[in-house]
Amino acid sequence: MRILIATDAWEPQVNGVVRTLTRVVAEMREAGHEVEVIHPEQFHTVPLPTYSEIKLALGAYEPVQERLKSFEPEAIHIATEGPIGLAARRICLEWKLPFTTSYHTRFPEYVSARLPLPLAAGYAYMKWFHKPSGRLMVATPTMQEELESHGFRNISPWSRGVDTELFHPKLREPDIFKDLARPIFLNVGRVAVEKNIEAFAKLDLPGTKVIVGDGPQREELAAKYPEVVFTGAKFGEELARHFACADVFVFPSLTDTFGLVILEAMGAGTPVAGFSAPGPIDIIPGSNAGALAPGKVDGLAEACLECLKLDRAVVRKFAEGYSWKSCAEEFVKNLQPYPEPEKTRFWRRLRRLARLRRKPKAAA
Incomplete structure (x- = not known):
């Protein structure tokens, strides 16, 4: 399967989200999937206010469009709610492409700990962001119950793994x-x-x-x-x-x-x-x-x-009961690929429209 992942969290950031995504991508490639990752290092960025280690991509919308056109994914996953995630979400809605999302960080609590914003505002944004997602992947039953209590829907489990060879x-x-x-x-x-x-x-x-x-x-x-x-x-x-x-x-x-x-x-x-x-x-x-x-x-x-x-x-x-292989398999199972034969027809039509837009108008 051709899988595209849009994420605002990627190397050289050091956190659990990045470790999860990089390991899952490696496992999927090992299993024969073709995976494309759109991440901040491919853009001009500015540091996140109050946390300079995290970089925010600028002007992501058109470059993300081009990446989708060139890669022609069969499944799209939006991993984060930042500028890259927002651009990918907007494009998927405009082009009527199915996509999945994941909830890695308790964003409302994170923001409230740093800024004088109420939790309700954070949850309103997160519900808006994830509502069109075909599946919202979460790591634990407790997190699923918590999000459901806030009105989130279409939640599916996606557990985690550990490198038991390294951590020994x-x-x-x-x-x-x-x-x-x-x-x-x-x-x-x-x-x-x-x-x-x-x-x-x-x-x-x-x-x-x-x-x-x-x-x-x-x-x-x-x-x-x-x-x-x-x-x-x-x-x-x-x-x-x-x-x-x-x-x-x-x-x-x-x-x-x-x-x-x-x-x-x-x-x-x-x-x-x-x-x-x-x-x-x-x-x-x-x-x-x-x-x-x-x-x-x-x-x-x-x-x-x-x-x-x-x-x-x-x-x-x-x-030893946790593995990255099973984590990646669960992730792929949760994806919602663009159905056949619409998939091939859609990308062919999109390429044709792009050629027509580039074609110069005939002289009067």
């Missing part, structure tokens, strides 16, 4: 934290207000708290909590080694839809402590691979200490 307990030796007091409580991700990192930084825990990652709140939190070790961003095997050498992974976010780092920690054999929020509440209960805070906004330290009692071999075994 074998990387626990040599110990990169040998000079720090044990136990090691680790957080990995964007150091930004919407990730609720301060809830972790201020915990009263034995040993050492370590935060891996960069973001707009890093300097502020490093100055406020000097006892916390901030390492900056890590990648590849070095990142996996941080996961493996930690004793507990702490996931304080209340705005994620899944939390890919949860599975990466578990793949390394490190149990996960989190709040009863989308992601942790869908993965941790009954897994013997982590613990939830007894309260929705407190009790995280209690969950952290509970994780110290868990068997790391059991944690690893649980993570």
Whole structure:
């Protein structure tokens, strides 16, 4: 199948959305699908206000049109709600092309954490954006229930995977934290207000708290909590080694839809402590691979200490049940391809119209 993905989140951004999309694209290509990705690096961009690491594409509408014409996709997926996603959505509606979308970030909560905008405004925008989608893909049952309570429809599950070869307990030796007091409580991700990192930084825990990652709140939190070790961003095997050498992974976010780092920690054999929020509440209960805070906004330290009692071999075994191959297969199953024979007829007609528009008018 010829699959086109339009996304405002792509490399060199470092986050769960990008890791999910790049791995799924690789798996689909491995399975024989032809995949085209439209992403910000192909455009002139400006930094997102309050978060310069994220780039917003300018003037995306006409270039996205041309990409669709040249690629002639059989299925279109719009992964994000930014400028590229908006351009692709508009074109699909104008050309009457079916498309699917996905909900990776709790956008209304994200915006409310940064700007004085009500949640209702954010949800109104998201409902408007996703309403024409043939299927809205979400990562967890909790997220599906939450969106349905806000009036979203046509929701389908799309779970996540983990690279169990990279994120592996074998990387626990040599110990990169040998000079720090044990136990090691680790957080990995964007150091930004919407990730609720301060809830972790201020915990009263034995040993050492370590935060891996960069973001707009890093300097502020490093100055406020000097006892916390901030390492900056890590990648590849070095990142996996941080996961493996930690004793507990702490996931304080209340705005994620899944939390890919949860599975990466578990793949390394490190149990996960989190709040009863989308992601942790869908993965941790009954897994013997982590613990939830007894309260929705407190009790995280209690969950952290509970994780110290868990068997790391059991944690690893649980993570082995997730794979990127099954994640990609579920994604393809959720797509809504343009039906035959309309597909071939549509692109042929579109090419003919384009030629007619370019044809010079005869002299009078």
